[in-house]
Amino acid sequence: TLDTVTDFANKKVVIFAVPGAFTPTCSAQHLPGYLAKVGELKAKGVDLIIGTSSNDFFVLDAWGKQQGVTDKILLVSDANGELGRATGLTLDLTSKGLGPGRLTRFAAVVVDGKVTYLEQEPNPGEVSVSGVDAVLAAL
Amino acid sequence: MVIKVGDVFPDAVLTYIPYDAANPDACGLPQQLKTHEAFKGKKVVLFAVPGAFTPTCSEEHMPGYVSGAQDLRAKGAEIVACVSSNDQFVMHAWGKSYNVKDDILMLSDANGELGGKLGLVNDGTARRMGPIRLARFAIIIDNLKVTYVGVEPAPGVTVSGFPAVMAKL
Numbered sequence: 001t002l003d004t005v006t007d008f009a010n011k012k013v014v015i016f017a018v019p020g021a022f023t024p025t026c027s028a029q030h031l032p033g034y035l036a037k038v039g040e041l042k043a044k045g046v047d048l049i050i051g052t053s054s055n056d057f058f059v060l061d062a063w064g065k066q067q068g069v070t071d072k073i074l075l076v077s078d079a080n081g082e083l084g085r086a087t088g089l090t091l092d093l094t095s096k097g098l099g100p101g102r103l104t105r106f107a108a109v110v111v112d113g114k115v116t117y118l119e120q121e122p123n124p125g126e127v128s129v130s131g132v133d134a135v136l137a138a139l
Numbered sequence: 140m141v142i143k144v145g146d147v148f149p150d151a152v153l154t155y156i157p158y159d160a161a162n163p164d165a166c167g168l169p170q171q172l173k174t175h176e177a178f179k180g181k182k183v184v185l186f187a188v189p190g191a192f193t194p195t196c197s198e199e200h201m202p203g204y205v206s207g208a209q210d211l212r213a214k215g216a217e218i219v220a221c222v223s224s225n226d227q228f229v230m231h232a233w234g235k236s237y238n239v240k241d242d243i244l245m246l247s248d249a250n251g252e253l254g255g256k257l258g259l260v261n262d263g264t265a266r267r268m269g270p271i272r273l274a275r276f277a278i279i280i281d282n283l284k285v286t287y288v289g290v291e292p293a294p295g296v297t298v299s300g301f302p303a304v305m306a307k308l
Contacts, residue, residue, distance in 0.1 A: 001267075020226055020228055020229070021228070021229065022228040022229050022231070022232040023226075023228040024228075054269070055225075055226075055229065056190060056193075056225075056263075056267070056268045056269060057267065058190055058191075058192040058193045058194075059190070059191060059192050059225060059229050061192070062191075062192040062232070062233075062236075063232075066232070077267065079263075079267055079268050079269035080264050080267055080268075080269055080270070081269070081270075094250055096169070097154035097169060097171070097226065097227055097247060097249055097250065098226050098249055099226070099249045099250055099271070100250075
């Protein structure tokens with residue numbers, strides 16, 4: 001398990017959330033963007049890069065393997081919706097068959113536990129303010 | 140109140156991404172499947188897994204059906220389907236990893252509608268798997284009438300596995 005309080009202490013963390021592993025936008029645009037620029041994020045002092053979604057950890061593990069993530073990005077599961085409830089960053093995608101508690105597409109920079117950047121995509125089908133380039137510009 | 144032999148299989152809306160033979164690697168568009176509409180007049184084998192990509196489901200449950208789908212069809216099953224509470228994108232990707240093509244319909248009950256109506260849905264929160272998880276089971280449906288129900292009493296694959304269903308068809 002990853003505890004956002006203890007594991008983020010004294011670290012610069014980039015965390016991005018996807019509504020769903022294996023979905024088109026998340027798979028083709030959002031995660032690959034971060035994967036390609038891990039080096040640039042680390043060069044700007046980022047200690048931990050985390051991708052999260054409300055999928056369970058088995059699904060995230062399979063997705064990470066399919067995308068070639070290895071240990072560059074930590075894919076963590078918020079299947080119980082704890083992070084979603086604590087941040088309020090959830091979307092009801094029941095009408096799309098994806099259930100009521102998906103995380104929205106967002107990116108955040110957390111420095112020693114404090115949020116220094118947080119942007120939600122206004123249109124979850126796109127990647128702009130939650131993408132790696134926006135985060136790099138904010139670091 | 141759990142589904143039993145002799146009951147009418149419930150009507151529910153499931154989602155799936157159809158297999159496109161012309162474009163097998165494309166990210167297909169999700170479609171809805173209404174069970175009464177899709178299963179009417181047909182013999183259906185439906186098996187459920189708690190989670191795509193999880194060990195038991197991937198190593199013990201699914202493979203039996205993947206290799207045996209044609210045998211089930213030879214015995215009269217017109218539809219062989221797998222359902223779980225994972226969403227349709229995850230189910231599609233999981234099916235692709237076995238190269239199921241259109242041998243097995245990979246259905247998503249992400250909202251837990253079917254699971255709830257069957258009385259076969261569990262809360263997986265304690266295992267960090269979220270609040271909606273289907274039990275592991277297999278059901279044979281003949282023109283919307285349930286003719287077999289095999290719900291696993293414990294971890295592992297017995298009454299919900301391919302051999303058990305083959306014997307009952």
